[in-house]
Amino acid sequence: MRHLTSMIRKKKKGVLPIVILLVILIILPLVLKNQYILHLIILVMMWAALGISWNLLGGYTGQVSFGHAAFFGVGAYAACLLHTKLGVSLWAGFLFAGVAGALISIPIGAICLRLRGPYFALSVLALAEVLRLITLHWKSFTEGAVGILLIVPVMGEKVEYYYLILGLGIFIMLTIAYILKRRMGFYFIAIREDEDAAEALGIFTTRYKLFSLIVSAFFTGILGSFFANYTQFIDPYIVFSIGEVSIAMVLVVVLGGIGTFWGPVVGALIVVLLSEGFRSFFAQASILVYGALIIIVILFLPRGIVGSIKAKYHLYTVSKGE
Amino acid sequence: MDISILIQTIVSGILVGGLYALIALGMTLIFGVMRIINLAHGEFLMVGMYTCFWLFKLWGVDPYLSIILSIPLLFFLGSLFQRYVILPVIKSRAPGENQILLTAGIGLVLANVALLLFSPNYFTVLTSYSNATFIFKKISISLPLFWDFLISIGITGILYLFLMKTDVGSSIRAVAQNPDAACLMGINTDRVMIYTFGIGSALVGAAGSLFMPVYYVFPSIGELFTLKAFIVVVLGGMGSAIGALVGGLTLGVAESIGATYISMGLKDGLGFAIFVLVLIFKPSGLVGKTRF
Numbered sequence: 188m189r190h191l192t193s194m195i196r197k198k199k200k201g202v203l204p205i206v207i208l209l210v211i212l213i214i215l216p217l218v219l220k221n222q223y224i225l226h227l228i229i230l231v232m233m234w235a236a237l238g239i240s241w242n243l244l245g246g247y248t249g250q251v252s253f254g255h256a257a258f259f260g261v262g263a264y265a266a267c268l269l270h271t272k273l274g275v276s277l278w279a280g281f282l283f284a285g286v287a288g289a290l291i292s293i294p295i296g297a298i299c300l301r302l303r304g305p306y307f308a309l310s311v312l313a314l315a316e317v318l319r320l321i322t323l324h325w326k327s328f329t330e331g332a333v334g335i336l337l338i339v340p341v342m343g344e345k346v347e348y349y350y351l352i353l354g355l356g357i358f359i360m361l362t363i364a365y366i367l368k369r370r371m372g373f374y375f376i377a378i379r380e381d382e383d384a385a386e387a388l389g390i391f392t393t394r395y396k397l398f399s400l401i402v403s404a405f406f407t408g409i410l411g412s413f414f415a416n417y418t419q420f421i422d423p424y425i426v427f428s429i430g431e432v433s434i435a436m437v438l439v440v441v442l443g444g445i446g447t448f449w450g451p452v453v454g455a456l457i458v459v460l461l462s463e464g465f466r467s468f469f470a471q472a473s474i475l476v477y478g479a480l481i482i483i484v485i486l487f488l489p490r491g492i493v494g495s496i497k498a499k500y501h502l503y504t505v506s507k508g509e
Numbered sequence: 510m511d512i513s514i515l516i517q518t519i520v521s522g523i524l525v526g527g528l529y530a531l532i533a534l535g536m537t538l539i540f541g542v543m544r545i546i547n548l549a550h551g552e553f554l555m556v557g558m559y560t561c562f563w564l565f566k567l568w569g570v571d572p573y574l575s576i577i578l579s580i581p582l583l584f585f586l587g588s589l590f591q592r593y594v595i596l597p598v599i600k601s602r603a604p605g606e607n608q609i610l611l612t613a614g615i616g617l618v619l620a621n622v623a624l625l626l627f628s629p630n631y632f633t634v635l636t637s638y639s640n641a642t643f644i645f646k647k648i649s650i651s652l653p654l655f656w657d658f659l660i661s662i663g664i665t666g667i668l669y670l671f672l673m674k675t676d677v678g679s680s681i682r683a684v685a686q687n688p689d690a691a692c693l694m695g696i697n698t699d700r701v702m703i704y705t706f707g708i709g710s711a712l713v714g715a716a717g718s719l720f721m722p723v724y725y726v727f728p729s730i731g732e733l734f735t736l737k738a739f740i741v742v743v744l745g746g747m748g749s750a751i752g753a754l755v756g757g758l759t760l761g762v763a764e765s766i767g768a769t770y771i772s773m774g775l776k777d778g779l780g781f782a783i784f785v786l787v788l789i790f791k792p793s794g795l796v797g798k799t800r801f
Contacts, residue, residue: 251606253548253613298785302792304747305546305609309739310788316736317781324774429732430617437610475625478617482594485611489603 238451288408526761557717587710746794
């Protein structure tokens with residue numbers, strides 16, 4: 188318990204830099220007129236939010252998923268199809284996208300989270316592939332490989348998207364921070380640390396793993412519909428992509444530091460900048476960077492950037508005898 | 510429903526299933542020994558297919574003869590990755606998901622290097638027998654698929670003899686049963702893991718050569734076959750070679766039935782449906798734990 192209170196006190200100390208960062212982020216578009224840099228920051232924030240959503244399930248609950256593109260894509264398609272087929276407002280679409288992502292996650296989670304081992308991680312991957320096939324071949328409903336073009340997205344200006352994703356990102360971060368501070372968050376971590384012990388203490392492990400998945404899938408779905416609005420165009424190959432969505436989400440978290448709160452933010456910054464930087468070198472094979480980065484991080488930096496810094500800092504304070 | 514169409518469907522499903530089994534055999538072997546699912550498995554298949562394709566294109570080597578080169582090449586490639594990339598991570602006792610992610614990273618690198626080198630175009634080898642069929646009791650059977658099936662079964666048989674009758678084979682089985690105990694018995698577990706990864710890759714390399722006369726190759730083909738191999742491995746029972754055989758044939762027949770009676774495009778979806786059913790009702794797989 189003492190450890191816990193000291194942890195919370197440390198968090199208090201870290202509030203100031205967060206406030207400064209927030210103020211900078213809010214003022215930035217007023218000063219910065221370069222549209223390309225604005226676009227990059229939007230991407231970084233989107234990936235950070237995706238990473239944080241993934242991290243709740245993969246980092247804190249210990250249930251790694253290699254197929255979050257399933258929820259991302261379902262969210263994107265739910266918002267777009269509701270809009271183009273039924274005329275539902277795209278603003279409401281954000282909510283429906285989240286609900287659709289959460290709904291799709293329930294059956295696969297209920298089946299696979301009972302089992303231990305790589306079943307869940309890879310079944311979700313298979314789910315994403317199947318959803319891609321369905322959207323590809325159910326042409327009368329989803330337009331197939333042609334994709335969906337949003338002629339009138341929710342907003343026109345880049346700056347507006349900037350504030351939208353900033354707000355969404357903050358909302359997702361606060362929600363997940365809140366969950367992690369509640370009883371449920373401690374259950375999640377207990378499951379990650381030792382599933383048998385958690386069960387012995389009376390935690391319904393399958394149920395809580397499923398809760399974690401639903402929250403994660405809900406946010407991923409919302410971000411999927413943000414992506415659809417922002418790019419104004421989706422097709423099955425983009426939103427259900429293994430390399431560019433599923434694996435990239437894992438990469439963002441693993442690079443930043445799995446199971447650390449700020450890890451995904453750092454990871455998103457590096458991944459977006461690197462993949463933009465290398466896009467001009469390997470026009471066709473930009474994912475090559477992701478693959479190489481995964482190998483390098485796991486070989487040389489298995490705790491990720493934030494994780495490694497935390498471990499170093501911990502050693503430092505211990506050696507000073509605090 | 511015409512019964513002869515059904516029989517025809519099942520027969521062609523079984524023939525393709527033999528190839529699926531060969532691909533999954535490598536994955537299940539690697540899983541049995543190292544407890545990791547190799548997500549680069551499909552990409553190794555792609556390397557095998559490109560080997561076969563370039564041998565054919567440059568020197569006109571028959572696809573079936575190219576097995577002689579693709580097996581040692583893939584064995585070498587697989588053991589290289591295991592020795593220098595995967596083994597250090599296993600030895601540092603990294604969490605399981607990091608090991609799986611590492612293989613995913615290897616897969617992405619292989620697929621994109623292929624994309625840079627060979628362009629995203631689809632290639633195939635056109636031999637005199639690519640479209641040959643023969644009729645057996647009113648059922649038409651594709652000649653290359655028939656040979657593929659026989660060779661797959663032959664390779665599985667050789668693997669059986671290797672694992673059961675040789676010293677290296679029994680040490681592989683020992684490590685699969687219990688790595689710590691095997692190490693205490695004086696088995697060099699690191700070397701066994703390198704051999705196993707090499708053999709697993711060699712099997713999928715052979716499958717690549719066998720696939721070439723009936724299929725086409727492109728850089729991102731790996732994803733699809735990694736998933737298929739995983740589905741087959743789970744269908745049969747993870748780590749069991751007999752399971753891979755049963756799972757491969759099941760998936761082949763299921764896809765074939767799906768393609769005939771539902772829709773060509775959705776045949777992969779039917780495989781997934783069976784996969785989910787197995788996960789619900791018999792997560793240990795159709796066969797479960799076996800000696801081989």
